[in-house]
Amino acid sequence: MKVKAAVLWEVGQPMEIREVDLDEPKTGEVLVKIGSAGICRSDRHFMHGDAPIAIPVVLGHEGAGTVVQTGPxxxxxxxxxxxxxxxVPACGRCRSCLEGHSNLCDLHGATGANMLDGTTRLHADGKDIHHMGKVACFAEYAVIPETGVVPVTSGLPMDKAAMIGCSVTTGVGAALYSAEIKAGSTVAVIGCGGVGLNVIMGAALANAGKIIAVDIREAQLEFAMRFGATHTVNAADQDPVRQVRDLTDGRGADYTFEVFGSADTTKAAYEMAGKRGIVTVVGIAPWGQEASINAVDLVRNEKTLRGSYYGSARSRTDMPVMVDLYQSGKLNLDDLVVRHYTLDQVNEAYADLDRGEIGRGAIMF
Ligand code: COD
Ligand code: ZN
Structure with missing residues (x-):
């Protein structure tokens, strides 16, 4: 079928909104009519070439929609x-899946931006077009592996449902499943965009004591207070490590999170953690960058440095938990989505993200 999609043909160039060919779903795949797609910085990393991806590609990995056809x-x-x-549509058979870490599925990792059989369902001008995260939801329709769709109670607003596809599960999951924040502890979150705000909400759900929001923009910091932050630190004014230490009686925070994606902020997250501090890195720095840490401090203060991908969550069981948390009023997704766009406006939506507009943007179909 012919569908409208945003295609990235070249790194550093805007996406082209045009008609492409979408194949029928093959065995174990479904056709989804996209309802909403979120504007996440991770797609931006691929657009800028900060992370590699097969090109041409249809980006968009934070989405929700309705199944309109099932394959064999x-x-x-x-x-x-x-x-x-x-x-991350988990295969359920690889070692990572069998050990309960379906967010790290080996088969998904090996097939990248292709479907699980290594081929693509998107084509244009005689070329195969790849599918970011096997989702590719910057398009009216998408063919997706059946393990990459999580049925939910119908009637959920599509933009809120889309948020659960990435920022909520990545952020709340980082707080609850990766770091396992303990009640009463102190938390610092560097980067208060769509994903960082969800880390803050996760910390609040875990009954953290102080929740310190760290960002370089004052508007983001004010906005973060609405999601559970108790203190703010403007990293553009003064050294954020020093400010977080000052707010924690000189000790450093019990849990710190990096939610921007750079070597400098990764190092800052490490340094603002106190004794036995747990440092959780959610953002991915541009390919090839390295962050150095003080090897003595690591041991003498028994710190833990860990990464968190997709909130260490198991999509099929944890996303319905996020839906329940939203529906019971414990996750404020209504305030999180502040801007709505059409697919034709996707490049403008990313310009708004670059300008540092607060909250999350979502494309509505
Ligand atoms: N110090 C503090 N805050 C900063 C700094 C700094 N030096 N620089 C920028 N910021 C703030 C910005 O002002 C902004 O508020 C925030 O950091 C970033 O927010 P967004 O909305 O632009 O980004 P998100 O929330 O959409 O994405 C953040 C990620 C960390 C997820 C993303 O950048 C990333 O690294 N993705 C790769 C990891 C991945 O693939 N995860 C799974 C899919 S999301
Ligand atoms: Zn994302």
Missing amino acids: GVTLAQEGDQVILSF
Whole structure:
């Protein structure tokens, strides 16, 4: 079928909004009519070439929609289901999946921006077009592996459902499943954009004591107070490490999170953690960058430095938990989505992200 999609043909260039060909779903795949797609910085890393991806590609990994067709052998979703999209469709058979870490599925990792059989369903001008995260939701329709769609209670607003596909699960998951924040502890979150605000909400859900929001923009910091931050630190004014130490009686925070994606902020997250501090790195710095840490401090203060991908979550069981948290009023997704766009405006939406507009933007179809 012919569908409208945003295609990245070249790194550093705007996406082209045009008609492309989308194949029928193959065995174990479904066709989803996209309802909403979120504007996440991770797509931006690929647009800028900060992270490698097969090109041409349809980006968009934070989405939700409705299943309109199922391919042969599909048992996990039905036509008409409202689904949240997962950008790691777990195979269920590899070692990572079998050990309970489906967010790190080996088969998904090996097939990258292709479908699980290594081919693509998107084509244009005689070229195969790749699918970011096997989701590729900057398009009216997407063919997705059945394990990459999570059916939810129908009637959830599509933009909120889309947020659960990335920023909520990545951020709340980092706080609850990766760091396992203890009640009463002190938390510092560097980077208060769409994902960072969800780390803050996760810290609040875990009953953290002080939750210190760190950003270089005052508007982001004010906005973060709405999601559970108790203190703010403007990293553009003064050394954020020093400010976080001052706010924690000189000790440093019990849990720190890097949620921007640079070597400098990774190092700062490490340094603002106190004794036995848990440092959780969510952002990925541009390819090839290295962050150095003080090797003595690591041991003498028994710090833990860990990465967190997709909130260490298991999409199929944890995304419905996020839906429940939203529906019971414990996750403020209504305030999180502040801007709505059409697919034709996707490049403008990223310009707004670059300008540092607060909260999350979402494309509505
Ligand atoms: N110090 C503090 N804050 C900063 C700094 C700094 N030096 N520089 C920028 N910031 C702030 C910005 O003002 C902004 O508020 C925030 O950092 C970033 O927010 P967004 O909305 O631009 O970015 P998000 O939340 O959409 O994405 C953040 C990620 C960390 C997820 C992303 O950048 C990333 O690294 N993605 C790769 C990891 C990945 O693939 N994860 C899974 C899919 S998301
Ligand atoms: Zn994302």
